Amino acid sequence: MQPTISIPQGWDYPRFVPGQWTKQGLIIGMEYNPPGTMLAHEYGQGWRYAVLPDKNSQQVFYYFDDQIQQLSVAEIQAQIQAEIEQHQQQLAALQQQLVVITGGSNGC
Template sequence: MQPVISIPKDWDYPRFVPGQWTKQGLIIGMEYNPPGTLLAHEYGQGWRYAVLPDKNSQQVFYYFDEQIQQLSVAEVQALIQAEIEQHQQQLAALQQQLVVIIQDKRS
């Protein structure tokens, strides 16, 4: 079952979604600051995104729609390919550990 998020009709629709990679980093959260509210007065109105500059970062940065740049298709493909290669390396290392364990057990 897919999670469902309902956005009130009087809110603008967000341009980005959690889990999306952008030039600023990975979007890990978002909030909406409606016009006329204290949050909108303090931070600005509209969608505000929490972004990790990279997946190993401890710092979170906050951006509004107009401050975020989408990645090109080639950039997204390169990120995905790098993730696949990293996971394949981890898988190969785990398989090697398994071979060592099996050999030790036979000894």
């Protein structure tokens, strides 16, 4: 079952979602600062996104809708391909460890 997020009436809908890659990095969280609140006065009103510049970063940056740029289709495809290749390398390393542990036998 997919998680559901309800946006209260009167709030703008966000342009981005957690887990989405952007030119600024990976969106890992978001918050809404409603107009007329202390948070809106201090940080600005609207959706504010927590972004990791890359998935191995410990530093989180915060941006508003108008500060984030979407990736092009080609950039998204390249990002996905890089993720696939990284996972394939991890899988190959794990398979090699399994061969070493089992002494080359397949366990049958």
